[in-house]
Amino acid sequence: MAEAPETIPFTYYRGGTSKALFFHAKDLPQPGKLRDRLLLRLMGSPDPMQIDGMGGTHPVTSKIAVLGPSKRPGVDVDYDFAQCSIRTNHISWEGGCGNISSAVGPWAISQGLVDARSGTSKDTALGTVKEVRIWMVGLGNMLIAHVPVNEKGRVIEKGQQAIDGAPGTGAAIWMDYKETAGGACKKGLLPSGNPVDSVTVRGKEVEISICDIANIMVYARAADLGISGTEPARTLNESKQLIDDVRELRGRASQMIGLCSSWEKVDEEIPNLPYVVLLVESKDGDDGDVQGRLFLDNYCHSSMAGTGATCTTACAHIKGTLVNQMSRPLQRKLRAFKVGHPVGHLPVIVQVKSGTGIDAGRLPEFSTLSFVRTARQIAKGELCIPEDFDWAAGRLEINGGLNGH
Template identity: 45%
Template sequence: MSDQETVRCVLMRGGTSKGLYFHESDLPASGPRRDRLLKRLMGTPDVLQIDGLGGSRPITSKVAIIAPSTRDDADVDYTFAQVSIGDDEIGYNGNCGNISSGVGPFAIDEGIVPAVDGITVVRIHNTNTGKKLVAHVPVEDGKSKVDGDFALPGVPGTGAEIVMDWSGTVGAKTGKLLPTGNPVDDIELSDGTRVAVTICDAGNPAVWANAEDFGLTGSELSAEINENTALIDRVRELRGRAAVLAGLCADWRAVDRQSPGIPLAGLVAAPADYETLNGADIAARDMDLRIRLLFMNRLHESIAGTASICLAAASRVPDSVPGKISANRADGLLLAGHPSGITPVRVEGSPDHFGLLGFSRTARRLMDATAYYPRSTF
């Protein structure tokens, strides 16, 4: 077309997120030109992303950039980008656990990694954090398998189970599981209240606090949180002050600009019966705790994959905020109740050495696409 250019991409669902997956060789080099292209493809900035491929929610405005790895201990290099929606911004300062679950299938189906029928192991170097994660991808007839009996809360139906091991991502951004060295820190907010938090870094950095300290029960859904501007402002301040303590930004007031997305902010509560976004009844006996995660200043409809990793790790730290709520199960699982259901996270070992820190996800290629963008973008 005379006034448009094209770029190849794959639209994939990875876990409970959806995004555009690219070969790095199909994009401009890292920098402003690449950023401008990705934002234009998504339709950012616009709260509806109506003139692009984004879905107007943080979980549908994501990008994965993949290439053969430059490291001997990895098969692919993977860069994650979170494209803002209403703001003209794009962030690379963390990883996404859900989008990560699509990297292995993409690499296999695109011929970057040789397919091995049964299970193909894909070693993934995440360039955002410099850490390595490992995907165990079901394969059949040389392609990643889609059909299976694994059910993922927040995704309709079932699919082939992809097991992701994140034990190599402890200290992803700060170099330490506990960036401050403390299982609990007291943070004083501008309104004079003091909040006990656990700042933990595995998968992605996150700050965990008790839901009751923010006037919540832990069973709230989207409308009750997203429309509560006072609550959102308090959690933003909590996130900002935790980011300063973790060395992720210099001024808590500028956290959305200096450290967008991380640390994640989670409000935890003891098990209780509640109703999901889809109207399903969840029983207290089926979970170890409840979690309401705020991501990009909105309630996450389920739980981010990296947040589940961080939560599981933090739950094994003695005297931590999540640790005081959840008990160490003999089966090596943490069962986290979130707005879409219950997610099991595998956690084996201790904070000194996690032998396994991971979760299972499903992924599906939705479209192999030629994306168009106006030539005037540049």
């Protein structure tokens, strides 16, 4: 067995309204139980306070990105995202995180995996940008990041872009998810085949829509789970009954589309996906197109996942879905679709390809499905591995690679 390292190089990023530890795949053990245990230990899980690790006691700060150069033609970097449970020893590699994905391009450029001095383009609104093509390992598809750089090819962080849920401003990074349909289930935009289905929650029938693009989401009316849909995240998280209902809703939807064997085992078999979004129509005076409260890891998001807003926007353009029914009238032209959340709105730039969508009587395809984020490198250095970490419980192979490689 190779000699166990005492430290591991890392970078700490804010991406959008989330934070994550970034690791180069070559610095970690091979994918598997040993790597999972190590990452959970470094994060400080399981512990509600994550006091002995880098986690921030909230799902949006209990995230990890493992990255490396891609061998896929036309792809720059492979991005393997992990959502670390706070209170349990679960770590989920399914899906991705739109907020954290906004920091993948800057990380890849800073690590020298992408030559930002070649292939840049001038944009009248953004200045000089570098297109970074990112393979999302957990979803098996690609997203495209447009990262602002200076004349020396260095990432620009300073800018005037504001996003709800993060203080201050930064340089705009555009993330395009137009090519990500069907990533979780490999069954297209509507994995159940229907715009609306129904499940039972505490014996009551609840209508749902399931949509799979960017990340897979289960949508339901907020009122059907006994809330207004306009409450602050903290209020919702204090309701044990609501969290139990959200878990049952997620479990029954997952069982319906084959993601878990029974709804009671959803946290064990697929702890991260699908996300649940509880919807309410936007009221007069609110310029949002629809309001949502997003739940991941059985916890209400403090704002809105980037992939949550992206999937919601796409779902609004599918005839008959709950999102379509509850959204303001759609437009064919390129526009910003605004998804309301506890601290503001997340706009997604959307344009449906000609010959697809509601007017054409078929599922939509997208010319663009993009949202803007900002990102900042907070720290980089070495994380100390606790002396009591049990390396012997798994086979140690540093220079490991990524899931599915």
